[in-house]
Amino acid sequence: MATNMLKERYSGKINTVTLGATKEQGGTRTSTVTVGGDSTMPFLHFEGDMPLKPVIAMEIEDIKPDWHPFLKEVYADVMDNPVAWAKKCVEFGADLIYIKLNGAHPDNGNKSPEECAKVVKDVLAAVGVPLIVVGCGEEEKDNAVLPVVAEAAAGENLLIGLAKQDSYKSVAAAAMVHKHKVLAQSPLDINICKQLNILISELGLAPENVIIDPATAALGYGIEYTYSILERGRLGALQGDKMLSQPVICQIGHEAWRAKEANALEADFPNWGDQGERAILWEAMTAAGLLQGGAHIMVLRHPEAVRLVKKNAEQLMIKPEI
Amino acid sequence: MLIIGERINGMFKDIGVAIREHDPKPLQEWAAKQKAGGAHYLDVNTGPNSEDQTVDLPWMVSVLKECTDLPLAIDTTNYDAMEKALEVYGKPGALINSIGCEQEKIDRVFPMAAKYQADVVCLCINKVGIPKSADDRVAMAMEFVANAEAYGLQPDNLFIDPIILPVNVAQEHGVEALETIRQIKMISNPPPKTTVGLSNISQKSPHRSIINRTFAVMAMTAGLDSAICDANDEALVDAIATARLILNQDIYCDSYAKVFRQR
Numbered sequence: 245m246a247t248n249m250l251k252e253r254y255s256g257k258i259n260t261v262t263l264g265a266t267k268e269q270g271g272t273r274t275s276t277v278t279v280g281g282d283s284t285m286p287f288l289h290f291e292g293d294m295p296l297k298p299v300i301a302m303e304i305e306d307i308k309p310d311w312h313p314f315l316k317e318v319y320a321d322v323m324d325n326p327v328a329w330a331k332k333c334v335e336f337g338a339d340l341i342y343i344k345l346n347g348a349h350p351d352n353g354n355k356s357p358e359e360c361a362k363v364v365k366d367v368l369a370a371v372g373v374p375l376i377v378v379g380c381g382e383e384e385k386d387n388a389v390l391p392v393v394a395e396a397a398a399g400e401n402l403l404i405g406l407a408k409q410d411s412y413k414s415v416a417a418a419a420m421v422h423k424h425k426v427l428a429q430s431p432l433d434i435n436i437c438k439q440l441n442i443l444i445s446e447l448g449l450a451p452e453n454v455i456i457d458p459a460t461a462a463l464g465y466g467i468e469y470t471y472s473i474l475e476r477g478r479l480g481a482l483q484g485d486k487m488l489s490q491p492v493i494c495q496i497g498h499e500a501w502r503a504k505e506a507n508a509l510e511a512d513f514p515n516w517g518d519q520g521e522r523a524i525l526w527e528a529m530t531a532a533g534l535l536q537g538g539a540h541i542m543v544l545r546h547p548e549a550v551r552l553v554k555k556n557a558e559q560l561m562i563k564p565e566i
Numbered sequence: 567m568l569i570i571g572e573r574i575n576g577m578f579k580d581i582g583v584a585i586r587e588h589d590p591k592p593l594q595e596w597a598a599k600q601k602a603g604g605a606h607y608l609d610v611n612t613g614p615n616s617e618d619q620t621v622d623l624p625w626m627v628s629v630l631k632e633c634t635d636l637p638l639a640i641d642t643t644n645y646d647a648m649e650k651a652l653e654v655y656g657k658p659g660a661l662i663n664s665i666g667c668e669q670e671k672i673d674r675v676f677p678m679a680a681k682y683q684a685d686v687v688c689l690c691i692n693k694v695g696i697p698k699s700a701d702d703r704v705a706m707a708m709e710f711v712a713n714a715e716a717y718g719l720q721p722d723n724l725f726i727d728p729i730i731l732p733v734n735v736a737q738e739h740g741v742e743a744l745e746t747i748r749q750i751k752m753i754s755n756p757p758p759k760t761t762v763g764l765s766n767i768s769q770k771s772p773h774r775s776i777i778n779r780t781f782a783v784m785a786m787t788a789g790l791d792s793a794i795c796d797a798n799d800e801a802l803v804d805a806i807a808t809a810r811l812i813l814n815q816d817i818y819c820d821s822y823a824k825v826f827r828q829r
Contacts, residue, residue: 438819480817487825488817 249566251291254482257283258540259452259489260296263340263425264374265401272400274372277339279455279540280491285478286538289563298535298557300550301376301543302338303497304329306355306363307347312501314523315545326363327370334371336547337554340403342376342495343367348389349380357392364393368400376403376493376543378427387414394418403427403455403493409440413447420449427493429457432466434473434488438480441487455541456490462499463530470494474537494534497545500527528552535560567782567806567815568607568792570639570661571600572765574626576613585612585622590629597634604807604827605797607661608634610651611641619647624654631655639663639687639794645674658683661725663794667692667706669713676717687725687761690746696729698738700745703728707750711758721754725761725792732769733777740767740781744788751789764795779805786813803827 260281265271277299284292308324322329330341343364347355364377377393379386386406391414394404405427407415412428419426428444430437437458445451458473474492481489500506506523508516516522527549531542535557544550573596576582584592597608608630616622619642630638631654639661640651652660662679664687665671679686688710690696690703697703707726714724728746731739743762751757762785768777779802782793786809796802807826810816819825 435818435820438817438825439821442819442821442825476817484829485817486829487819 256482256484263403270399277374287560290566297561299339301340301342302333303342305344305346327366330367330371340374342543346380357389360389361393361396378405383411390415391418394422398422416444416447426454428454432459438487454490456492460494462503471537478538491540493541494539495543496530500530524548569605569797570607570609570794571605571797572609572794575611593629594633600797603797604803607639608636609639609641619644623647623651627651627654652682660684663687664689672713680718685723689727690729700742703746704749721758722756724758726758727761730762730767734771747788759791761792764793783809
């Protein structure tokens with residue numbers, strides 16, 4: 245008996261969003277990154293399009309962070325120099341650089357908006373890939389810093405954030421004026437995720453200028469919540485919900501390297517095996533899981549995890565012959 | 567649930583005059599107004615006073631297709647006029663509104679639907695009249711589905727209408743219509759779509775809006791996919807948007823009623 249391939253027909257698709265701008269486009273990037281455009285569930289090439297591959301952003305900070313010892317091992321020589329750090333990440337294969345302006349935090353040196361803008365400009369001058377720029381997380385300070393950064397980097401088509409439900413206006417307005425994209429983060433809540441997109445669009449910024457951050461949980465620490473939200477949002481988008489049709493970014497490195505399994509010594513947990521391998525796989529496996537949920541941009545830290553996730557994504561992009 | 571805006575109908579005086587004078591403006595205004603209200607389709611009906619539907623209906627379609635991206639529900643039982651209108655429409659996705667459950671109508675209209683890639687509103691009514699029970703209505707629905715296959719249509723190309731009657735004079739039909747909708751969703755995979763002429767439920771009653779929206783919500787729970795109704799009845803559209811949420815058909819957000827209208 246013949247077997248019919250069951251194919252779902254969807255009416256909607258994920259928006260296509262480009263980050264970065266080349267010289268011809270008014271920026272200084274040597275490459276741009278375009279994500280989205282999917283008209284099917286992740287990697288189901290047989291029933292729809294997955295035209296663009298998922299990409300990797302590597303995370304850096306403007307001041308030396310207190311990261312995990314295995315990350316310090318890799319970045320020891322560059323962690324106090326964001327320019328050199330960014331360059332090193334590009335060598336490791338980063339499609340984008342994700343820079344967190346932690347130094348702006350009142351408890352971390354309280355850098356001025358102008359100093360923050362200079363760091364961003366310096367990194368822009370040092371590398372050719374597009375940039376993702378986020379504030380320190382202190383709302384009031386970020387509202388002062390991000391508009392200055394947005395202005396200083398006008399034309400570069402940054403992804404800038406975070407926009408959250410209670411504080412989205414100043415970053416969304418700055419992005420609108422200086423033509424950047426907005427990173428909209430919701431706290432593992434699809435209803436707030438959708439509402440935030442509506443609020444941003446009501447300011448006048450088109451939904452095509454937003455990337456969703458659903459908030460990421462690491463493997464073993466609630467990844468299934470992130471996963472199911474990704475899946476539900478994706479289904480909504482494919483059924484025509486314009487306020488959930490934005491591509492998705494997952495901040496994986498930060499969460500994965502906090503997991504106990506990344507931090508426990510082998511001497512204390514001999515059954516868990518080699519710590520280094522385990523920690524790197526914790527990051528890579530978190531990414532691999534969320535890739536299946538439909539992540540478009542994955543923010544990672546360890547170069548070996550980057551290599552593994554890239555390989556995984558490349559294999560998933562191969563269209564099977566059916 | 568899909569809202570099929572009922573307003574572009576020659577029964578309404580302004581549209582009747584516009585058709586007589588071939589003045590596109592009232593049609594275009596109602597197209598925009600119904601879209602803003604939340605309509606997903608626009609019903610197009612010449613009304614009974616058209617001298618020649620084969621001229622007026624294609625004219626209405628040509629005017630509307632210029633000014634709106636909403637698909638049209640072409641509303642006539644004059645199938646020559648229907649065919650001309652579909653030809654003018656010239657793209658897939660129109661809704662043929664409607665046929666009764668009579669073999670000669672099916673044989674006339676289903677090939678046309680296949681040719682123009684249109685969907686068909688199929689009424690559970692035949693020469694004998696409107697069936698009393700849900701069972702008799704479902705039997706007609708099955709006849710439509712069986713015929714669809716023979717003509718190369720999918721079951722979900724059909725919008726089956728159980729026929730609803732005014733609650734003030736035919737009260738016992740409402741619950742039968744609801745049961746019909748429930749059963750229609752089980753007769754094939756994919757199941758046929760369902761529709762109703764919603765405003766019928768409240769004919770000649772002084773409480774039209776509340777009766778319409780109460781029935782709409784009840785029918786949605788039974789599996790109703792679309793209704794020909796007043797897209798500018800705000801309370802009705804709010805009720806439909808809310809029912810969609812509670813049935814988990816749209817993802818909740820605080821501005822859900824507004825978002826529903828933007829789709």
